[in-house]
Amino acid sequence: MRVVSVPLGDYSRYALWSAQGNLRAAEEIRYLDRDQAAALGLPVRPPHDAWLLDDERVAVLHFDDEDHLLGAELIDDAATVEEHQRWRDIAWKASVGPA
Numbered sequence: 001m002r003v004v005s006v007p008l009g010d011y012s013r014y015a016l017w018s019a020q021g022n023l024r025a026a027e028e029i030r031y032l033d034r035d036q037a038a039a040l041g042l043p044v045r046p047p048h049d050a051w052l053l054d055d056e057r058v059a060v061l062h063f064d065d066e067d068h069l070l071g072a073e074l075i076d077d078a079a080t081v082e083e084h085q086r087w088r089d090i091a092w093k094a095s096v097g098p099a
Contacts, residue, residue: 001091003044005034016098023098030095040094042087050084058084 004012019029037044049061058081062070075081 001030001032001088001095003032003034003037003042003047003091019098028097030092030097032091032095036094037091040090042091052081052084052088055085056081 002012002015008016016031019027022029032042034044042048047063049063051059051061053059056076058075059072060075061072064070
């Protein structure tokens with residue numbers, strides 16, 4: 001699931017183009033407009049970047065003010081995992097696949 005600002009910026013257009021190989025490998029990639037995600041109550045401002053791993057752990061990425069990756073925090077707390085699962089399910093239903 002990728003939350004993007006519309007119109008797409010250079011990086012998002014590049015990411016969409018570069019995902020072609022992932023799609024050919026059967027990865028399902030879906031996109032959701034950032035404003036729509038915010039209206040659904042999803043954590044998008046400030047941006048929240050997390051990876052739900054096997055529905056058992058969440059890797060939350062942390063960035064500095066200049067958008068440099070500081071590291072990732074691996075969380076296996078059941079309540080946090082369930083919250084991310086709920087956010088994923090809401091986002092998935094509202095998102096679209098690549099055109």
